[in-house]
Amino acid sequence: MQFGVFSVGDITRDPTTGRIPTEHERLQAMVAIAKKAEEVGLDVFASGQHHNPPFVTSAPTTLLAYVAAQTERIVLSTATTLITTTDPVRIAEDYATLQHLSGGRVDLMMGRGNTGPVYPWFGQDIRNGVPLAIENYALLHRLWREDSVSWEGRFRTPLQSFTSTPRPLDGVPPFVWHGSIRTPEIAEQAAYYGDGFFHNNIFWPIHHTRQMVRLYRQRFEHYGHGRADQAIVGLGGQVFMHRSSQEAVKQFRPYFDVAPVYGHGPSLEEFTEMTPLTVGSPQQVIDRYAAMRHEVGDYQRQLFLIDHAGLPLETVLEQIEILGTEVVPVLRREMAIGRPADVPDAPTHGSLVQKAGGPRDVTVYAVDGVTGRRAEAVA
């Protein structure tokens, strides 16, 4: 099972000091977080994609490529890639490039995005959120699998004989997850393709998660990708830890009380009861998250939100240290107990290449369609 961290890349004032980081500091902090995650043995670092303040993550592949150059092992992912408002042609090109540069350490999580004006800023309409996600992904799926694509749809200019380059590394497209809180069409989409389904889980009561994962698993089996319990499920989570649980609550409360999303609303105690947010000792986090599989079945990926609400970088790095040294090693053991041998791990580039029968170079060379000669041969 994979464990990692995901960041929305928000710039938020630290309510305890009044300090607010610059964009430059926040971007560099995200790099430090990713490197720390690798250092302590976590498996995944995922970045959001946003196109408005207070976020710094408008160009995730630039960030992830920079991280890739400074890491060796960690899988780089997104949380989420805006499949609705990002041109699928650019997603195909950008992430295939990242795949080559990172040595295959990349997968993506598709999401629709919930910031209304982002749609018109990119020439779209939020009311078409689901149809955009479906059409754009259908095109992206083809662009990574067919060398020459001729295509026509509702939302994008048509393509005739288009080749998305570079072709996927070793002939194997990046693995894709689809994220949604409560839109059954997205669970259906993930199931149809045999892709992964990720439920953000944080900020929401677990019954939303259960309901969506159950639908995804049933439909995954329906579409013939395997048994329901073999579907590829990921969950989000949110924790703040200290050796003493009272101290964890005391330290986190000022951040919680004014946090974006849930601040000024329910109390920390109510919110931790209602959602997977766990504020306490490492053991409390272990107990809470080891029980998640009882809600959704054996799953493949657990990501933690760890760096929001204005928490300073040094605190975030401490939290990642606790996660990597005290929590995740125990969770790995706990999650393995009683897990059927034929429940797969999350696909990686390595496992996908193996499944495809080994690496293939699928470079498409520019060929003159009339004479059959390559451009460089003509020159």
Added chain:
Amino acid sequence: MSTRTLAVVSGGLRQPSTTRLLADRLTEATVRALGEQGITTTVEVVELREHAHDLTNMLLTGFAVPRLQEVLDAVVGADGLIAVSPIFSGSYNGLFKTFFDVLEAGSLAGMPTLLGATAGTARHSLALDHALRPLFVYQRAVVVPTGVFGATEDFGASSSTATGRADDTPAIAVRVDRAARELAPLVAARTARAGRDAFTDPTPFERLLAGGA
């Protein structure tokens, strides 16, 4: 003997509440009218005051805590609705609006609904038709023609005569009875709604790909 459920939402803030008094009058009359048609009614009363914090939290977090979700489900799942608000600043109060704001869009479509409102004097009575009624029309509820406005003086007016006040307004008992007799047949006629559950009966992806819903 068939049965129906009636949800009663009271936006009164004080206890005891005049709004609740009116809601109870409307409820009793409706239950009686349904009884005359051989229908037993189960009544679910929602005092919004008890859910004020949960409603605010739901506005902020996007989800209902279980005790609020039960109430939302009960209202949406009822065969009829009686909704009564005090009039503040020319309209329903904010708590009443919040409750109907957090309901899923379309969840009151077709709901037989009786509206009531209370205020200190009858000068606020048009709020019933100019503020409450449009809110429920937006929700596509089926609102009965008679809304019942209860001013403080109504609670001292005679119910034994058809006319309760000098301005020839019928006594509140008469208005309550008329409204209940408009609501009851709609509630009685309500048949089980088998809404499609997208989680047990999803739209097949081939249809989604083809642009269907």
